[in-house]
Amino acid sequence: QTVVTQEPSFSVSPGGTVTLTCGLSSGSVSRGYYPSWYQQTPGQAPRTVMYNTNTRSSGVPDRFSGSILGDKAALTITGAQADDESDYYCCLYMGSGIRVFGGGTKLTVL
Amino acid sequence: QVQLQESGPGLVTPSETLSLTCTVSGGSISPNYWSWIRQAPGKGLEWIGYIYSSGSTRYNPSLKSRVTMSVDTSKNQFSLRLTSVTAADTAVYYCAKWYCYSDTCYYMDAWGKGTTVTVSS
Numbered sequence: 001q002t003v004v005t006q007e008p009s010f011s012v013s014p015g016g017t018v019t020l021t022c023g024l025s026s027g028s029v030s031r032g033y034y035p036s037w038y039q040q041t042p043g044q045a046p047r048t049v050m051y052n053t054n055t056r057s058s059g060v061p062d063r064f065s066g067s068i069l070g071d072k073a074a075l076t077i078t079g080a081q082a083d084d085e086s087d088y089y090c091c092l093y094m095g096s097g098i099r100v101f102g103g104g105t106k107l108t109v110l
Numbered sequence: 111q112v113q114l115q116e117s118g119p120g121l122v123t124p125s126e127t128l129s130l131t132c133t134v135s136g137g138s139i140s141p142n143y144w145s146w147i148r149q150a151p152g153k154g155l156e157w158i159g160y161i162y163s164s165g166s167t168r169y170n171p172s173l174k175s176r177v178t179m180s181v182d183t184s185k186n187q188f189s190l191r192l193t194s195v196t197a198a199d200t201a202v203y204y205c206a207k208w209y210c211y212s213d214t215c216y217y218m219d220a221w222g223k224g225t226t227v228t229v230s231s
Contacts, residue, residue: 001171036217038155045204045224046155051217089155091217097160097168099145104154 002026004092006102012080012109020105021072022090028071033092035073037066040087040104049088050075077107085109112137114205114222122199122229128192132205132222139163139186143208143215146179146190148201149224156201160208160215161188195229202226 003025012018022035029035031053038046048057053073054066063079073092077084090102118130132144140163148156159169161179169177173192181188192199203225206218 034214034216038218040155045221046218047221048217048219051209055216057217057219087154091155091157098171099157099160101147101155101157 002094002100004090004100004102006088006090006105008103009106009108012077012107014080014082014109016080017076017078018080018107019069019074019076020088020090020107021069021074022092022102023072024092029068029073029092031068033073033094035066035068036091037073037075038089038091040089041085046089080109082109112207112220114207114220116203116205116222116225118203118225118227120226120228122195122227123231124196124229125194128190128195128199128227128229130190130203130205130225130227131187132189134186134188134207139181139188140183143210144181144188145206145208145218147204147206147218148199149204150198150201153201158190158192158203197229200227200229 005023037050039049040046049060050066065076067074087104089104113135115133122128145160146158161167167179176193178191205222207220208215209219
């Protein structure tokens, strides 16, 4: 079974730029996987920050952007702020209605 | 604004069946896609499956043999049954609504707050 891979953790300074990635244990991620990104803080339900590769969800600031970088989906935060400190999960469409989450990236802003 | 609320027992005995219901308010359950997602303590999100308001389903292959989802449009609810549970099924269970258009579902745009289910004797 294909595994969706993410960096376990990342650290960024306030005001800095960070790119989180979402890959496959076998193969390349393309727009056809409809990558979406979810932000989750402790004790809260996830909320969407990005979908369909590069469409920001309603209310998400434009410092968040999405793309395909090489063989992975990517979520970039430009000008990171303290309240961006969260866990981020990507979710890919694997075909036949099946969705798979990545293991998540714990983002620290300090 | 659609709101979702999970309900069900917080404690399930090993080998028994976990049953949860998600009640949808602020909108109709039809026509739309709905999912269950879970998160074990300290772990990541796991997609369990989806159900369409007509009753068609797709399940995570790793859980498929134990999962059944159903929908009750008259009550604006959908449900999850997970059989033969073990401690590994201890998790926060979320229900969610999919945002779909033109026959493609893109992301889950509404989530319940989650309900904690512990599997223990």
